[in-house]
Amino acid sequence: MDTFIKTALVTAVLIFCYCQLTLGQTQEQRLEVLNSVPSDESFIGNIVDLVADKNEIFVSDYQKNEILVYSKDGTLLRRIGDGVGEGPGELFRVFDICLRGDSLFVANDGNGRFDLFHRDGQFIETYAQRYVFTSDFTVTSDGSLYGSAYSRGEDNHLLSENNRLLSQIGRDGSLTKRFGDMYFEDENVVFLTSLGSIHQSEGRFIYVPTFYETVRVFEDTTETRRFDIYNETLDEVLANNKDLEQFRPAVDYTFPLQDYIHASAVHESIVYAAFREPDRVRIMAYTVEGEPHGNYIYGDIQHLEDLRVRALDVDDDGIYLGLEDNIPKILVFAHPDE
Secondary structure (H helix, E strand, O other), X not given: OOHHHHHHHHHHHHHHHHHHHHHHHHOEEEOOEEEEEOOOOOOOOOEEEEEEEOOEEEEEEOOOOEEEEEEOOOOEEEEEOXXXXXXXXXXXXXXXXXXXXXXXXXXXXXXXXXXXXXXXXXXXXXXXXXXXXXXXXXXXXXXXXXXXXXXXXXXXXXXXXXXXXXXXXXXXXXXXXXXXXXXEEEOOEEEEOOOXXXXXXXXXXXXXXXXXXXXXXXXXXXXXXXXXXXXXXXHHHHHOOOXXXXXXXXXXXXXXXXXXXXXXXXXXXXXXXXXXXXXXXXXEEEEOOOOEEEEEEEOOXXXXXXXXXXXXXXXXXXXXXXXXXXXXXXXXXXXXXX
């Protein structure tokens, strides 16, 4: 056999094997639903955030102004919050939540502060007044809060000068240890990057945006890596949209903003991003180094016109997806890697 032909055949086999390996890493897997939350007669008003921990699921309910705590089989265990209002333990327009051990941190957005509760529901303290929260937050092991936040001046106007993507938020509401450029350019478009989710993994801060695909990784205060989570199906849908140029958020906010990554989570150094596609939900997983890890889909949607993806969390037991499909609920999926 001609040497050229032999070389071509060997090259083709190697390429085939490489492609099979690569496809095997990102091949679509259908998610298996274990149960739906709630499974009792209780109901959720509006899911903003959720945290799965041990045998419980904590749900931030914006409509009810409280935190609902369910067992993983869907039974309502307790409610956290001392009613609607401005007093100690009272909540108004609850937003994101973060659980560290037995400490539950709540972004009490309507009151412009954080509230700290014990996971059993006991109110502990209020702090970080006078912040303006624009995104998610996280709490480090030493109890420090980090979030995407803006300061307010004495006249209560926004102080945008020198704001950064992430800031440590002091108990007095001051923004310190600020890092990460809030704007960056890509293909001649300037992105406003302050809306998204903030996660931690092994001492790193991981920022997953809402309106575009570039994940940013920080070690301490230094940005060490960026990688993209592309959804080819969603990109194709957007490419067929006449208003595609309006998909990217301009700095002056003159364009309507459209979610790209609807929710995200990080578990054991794997980044999970949830997308709402025309007829299903897709969850894509990448390592923090930017390597594809998984590609999961759920398509048993009863009311596509009402489908909204709201929140996501992952633990050793499963994947927890907060969505609206006629009614707000949380789907508990078997973990595909287990």
